[in-house]
Amino acid sequence: MDIHLLNALGITDCAIFKRCQSSQLTCLTPDVSWMRHIVTLTEENAFDISSSHSIFLDDFLVDADTIWQGESVFTLSSGFWTEDIDGETLRLEALAINNGAGKHYLVVKNVAEQFDEKQKTLQAARELLLSHHEIVGRHEYIRQRLDSELHKNAEYEALVPPIKQTIHHLDTGVVILNQHGETVLDNRSARQLLQCNTQHNTALRLTHLMDDVKVPDSFLPTLVEKRSAWQGELYWKYSDDYQVWLQVTIHPVIHNQTLTHWVYLLTDISHIHSKEESVLSASGMDSLTKIANRNYFNSYVRKLVREDVSFTQFLFDIREFKKINEKLGYHSGDEILRAFAGRLQSAVGNSGFIARIGSNEFAVVKRDDTFKGIPPRDYANQIKSILVKTYTALQGAESNLGVNIGIANFPEHGDNAETLMQHADVALQIAKYQGKNVVLVYSAELHKQHQDMSEMEQQFREAIEKNHLSLHVQPIVDLKTGDIVKCEALARWKKADGSFVSPEVFIPLAERTDLIFPFGEWLIAEACSAIEKLKAASLDIRLAINISGRQVADLALLKQIQTALKNRYIDPNNLSIELTESVFIDSLDTVSILLNELRSMGITISIDDFGTGFCSLVYLKKLPIDELKIDRSFVSELENNTDDQAIIQAILGLADNLNINIIAEGIENAAQQNFLLAHNCAFGQGYLFERPQSVESFIDKINK
Amino acid sequence: MIQKKVCILGPTGVGKTSLVKQFVEGIFSDKYKTTIGVKIDKKQVNKDGLGVQLLIWDLEGIDRYCGFNPRYLRGATAYIVVVDQTRSQSLLEGMEILAMAQEHYPDIPAFFVVNKADLPSSWHWSEEEVATYASKFKSMTKTSAKTGENVEDLFSTIAFWSE
16 A cells, blocks of 8 residues: 555554665655654755754664665664654654665654553553562561661660561561561551451461461471571462462571571562553563563564574473472462573573563573574573572472473574474474473474374374274293283284384373373273283283373372273282383372372282383382382393393392392393393293283183 | 763663753653653753763663663763662662673773662662772762752763763
């Protein structure tokens, strides 16, 4: 549409200049009324730069010239500026445009309306910011004053009157407790905020507050130990009628290495919280972390793409954040997210743009000319080392936070914002697949790997839904007698084209995605069906199924097993579960509950692939473990490898002391069997005895 | 007449615009109104028969909503970093802003202004600590945009500053 018409309709309000070969700027919109305040036009509508009335525009033309002399497509914005010229207050923004095909323009926009809108939003946001700063500053001031007074070590009677006088009229709630947690002094503001009455004084109410927000017992002793104060925000839902956001400072007063008092400072900040969310959202900020939100991030990246600035985009994913929320509670989870954003902001500083783009996903964009020669991958690793350090939250500490990072570069890995985001995400997904704290830069190989994985994931989903998986069993035998003592259930996947997919491919795939849960359900159901078939053939054999770490962390698994056994009237003594060592590292508490429950039902527990992980011996002693399965990697070269021999002997000795049975996996020849027998290994599994086979063929073979 | 460009930098709400308004128009308003982008003002300063026209670039406060844009400092003969003595956090933020400005323009003289001198200070730093921060600047001035204390002197000093 014609720009004159757009201007006339009020859709735009801008002056456009075209730059010709001789570097002269010719105005295409000479009738824009306010333009005469900033430029003087010749009779031919040329912009006489020497007669510019705008200091800001003069300065911007230096940058504009650099853009026009370049060869690439680029749009540079000056940002908003205000200038009083000829008694008129003008709100303007200038754009220098290079279309890459030899056409160059200068656009000066009248942004009075957008300016007012932006000012309105930022005014509210900054007033809240200042008001919160003021509260935090006031807490800090009072804390220091009280600490100094309480350090005077004066007699109690001498100490109280001056402090009482000081805190009496404060709007900030102040409570001073002695080392036993009894109220020494408080003020009216504190009593009001804590809803005190004749039965409940401030000390008691503080106990209620700390209980209600689930502060662990270790929190206050940690402050004493660290000799540091804690300051933060708490949401206290005392009753249906009284819910409040509090800015809280908790300060231990320590004199001569001894705790003498506790100082609690409290301010109601509900008004800030109620306004903040809407203001932040309107200004493109995430209300929890106060950094940019996804929308703002996307528009920022699109802007950089339009300006054709080369930059690198980093996507950060906090690994298994759900578990942190479950372990420490959502309040602490939020606290960790805020701290994460703060660390990211500090690490990136002003040389990059950071945003929270998902519940546990963050992003950084950094112009390539700000890396100072550091490769983006190294830069990401530097930031990662800061992000994974221990987080201290009110309800406990998280020392095991994992962060994966995917990286993509503009224009190398994508020429638009959407492609770039997809490609950074491809790198992130593969990084997540590879494990914990992995940093990957997008590449064509990663893309191919990602496509293959996505395709495989879809096929596996269908295989579960359409029951294209089958269950095989492999016997575990008594090495002395050759008698079958139990069987391991193994899933097999035969694709429509007749090819088999190895469990080493589809099991990690299931674990990486949520498919592990439907797959786990399928496995439990099929195992129960197999036990029924074995029973029908008069074979009373225990069947072992493998349970992944992610399933174990979910207490729903227990219910699933109980229901499956009950529905089919199966004796729990016919079932065994096998876990890998890694499950103990991430979720010991949940695992412990689950294993004790399963054991009490009569289900036995084995540790699979023992020796390849990092299983602490303490776990073996504390948890109800029946068997250890020595990983096949130690057995495969057993007859020739003295290291493997030594490891196996050590495991056998350990198991003997702990009264745990041992099963050696992957036995393929008699020499291996003889060595194991000679060192008192009771049970084994491997091709030497039987290959995995369908339940039907196993039954046929036994019955023969 | 000589023209000199001076940029005013600092965290949000420390009184940058109020200082300029006091200097240029001699007025003060208690009402906080956030600056968006850049606001440009001019004022002539005279001393010993010499006149200098200051082109004052009042920049939007640097905070989570607005980053530091070094482009605005180009061609400046000096810049001022303003902090607020009633808000201790503003001193730390001011030092970060100084570091960013010096990274891009190490040769432009920087002046330190501690504003709101009419209000009681709530800083918990000692005089020595503040002096350490101040030593990174050409000078430190305590001002009050409200009363006008030291405001004229500040801009006059900058207008006629010579190394």
